[in-house]
Amino acid sequence: MPADAHAPDETYSYLGPAGTFTEAALAQVTAAQGKNWRPVNNVGEALNDVVAGRSIAAMIAIENSIEGGVSATQDALATIPDLRIVGEYLVPVNFVLVARPGTTLADVSIVNAHPVAYGQTHLWLDKNLPGHGHIPASSNVAAAANLLLHDHANAAVAPPGITKHYDLDVLATEIGDNPNAVTRFVLVSRTVAVPDRTGSDKTSIIAELPDDKAGRLLEMLEQFATRGVNMSLIESRPIGDALGRYRFIIDLDGHIHDERVADALLGLKRFSPNVIFLGSYPRADKLAIEVSTRYGDDSFLEAREWLNGLMN
Numbered sequence: 001m002p003a004d005a006h007a008p009d010e011t012y013s014y015l016g017p018a019g020t021f022t023e024a025a026l027a028q029v030t031a032a033q034g035k036n037w038r039p040v041n042n043v044g045e046a047l048n049d050v051v052a053g054r055s056i057a058a059m060i061a062i063e064n065s066i067e068g069g070v071s072a073t074q075d076a077l078a079t080i081p082d083l084r085i086v087g088e089y090l091v092p093v094n095f096v097l098v099a100r101p102g103t104t105l106a107d108v109s110i111v112n113a114h115p116v117a118y119g120q121t122h123l124w125l126d127k128n129l130p131g132h133g134h135i136p137a138s139s140n141v142a143a144a145a146n147l148l149l150h151d152h153a154n155a156a157v158a159p160p161g162i163t164k165h166y167d168l169d170v171l172a173t174e175i176g177d178n179p180n181a182v183t184r185f186v187l188v189s190r191t192v193a194v195p196d197r198t199g200s201d202k203t204s205i206i207a208e209l210p211d212d213k214a215g216r217l218l219e220m221l222e223q224f225a226t227r228g229v230n231m232s233l234i235e236s237r238p239i240g241d242a243l244g245r246y247r248f249i250i251d252l253d254g255h256i257h258d259e260r261v262a263d264a265l266l267g268l269k270r271f272s273p274n275v276i277f278l279g280s281y282p283r284a285d286k287l288a289i290e291v292s293t294r295y296g297d298d299s300f301l302e303a304r305e306w307l308n309g310l311m312n
């Protein structure tokens, strides 16, 4: 191996360049400290690094509290096989408007911004820059860096720390539409053994309905409801092969080693033609999952013993 090359199991891919919120999420991963961090241009590239074995894991944004699910991430996780979510991280996000030195707000007609960041700042932009145009960027930091590469835009939506990395003027601070905005990130690796339960876990799955008959979605949700499994997220994404066909991105409270979650997954597997298990992993918010005794492990084990007794 050349002296400057890094071993894949020492490499973590993330949406770059340095200074993105994705990098701030990776900074929360203890195992990644002191390792090689590989900046990439999009979610697909990050996950392909993992699939091809160029990196051990990739940090990717999956949901924003204002903009909702990051569709590129949801679609990639649904279509690239053998991936596992191994951790979840939260990063508060806020934005500044930056421009080349000497620019004033009155000069700004075109704004460069990552689409998710644009979606979180459009109230401010519509109010303060009515009539502005928008050019999408591959990341929040790339939006700012682009200003110094060419003059397609005269301002960019960027993370607050951006002026540490680039010689730009800050035209406005706190331009996020909601000061409490948070982005949820996941660390994704190739299929690995499921980590042990912590008591504060989440299980992510993607499932399709068997057909387009009345009540099918309700039937799928019953698999969780009848086992006392709470969902913390359900979103639909087009499967893409025909109009009106959707897959469902679902987060469940609990771990696949919890009897109620395992039992719900068995029910789901019998019902759905395509279930993808994305992983059981510790929750970023560390909230303890409350389960009534009716749905506790003992309750499932006792019921199974009872049935075994009847059959023997």
Ligand SMILES: O=C(O)C(=O)C[C@]1(C(=O)O)C=C[C@@H](O)C=C1
Residues within 6 Å of the ligand: 015, 019, 020, 021, 022, 023, 061, 064, 070, 093, 114, 116, 117, 138, 139, 140, 141, 159, 183
């Ligand atoms: O990590 C960054 O800074 C990004 O530009 C990416 C990203 C995203 O992909 O959703 C992350 C968080 C923000 O909410 C907006 C954009």
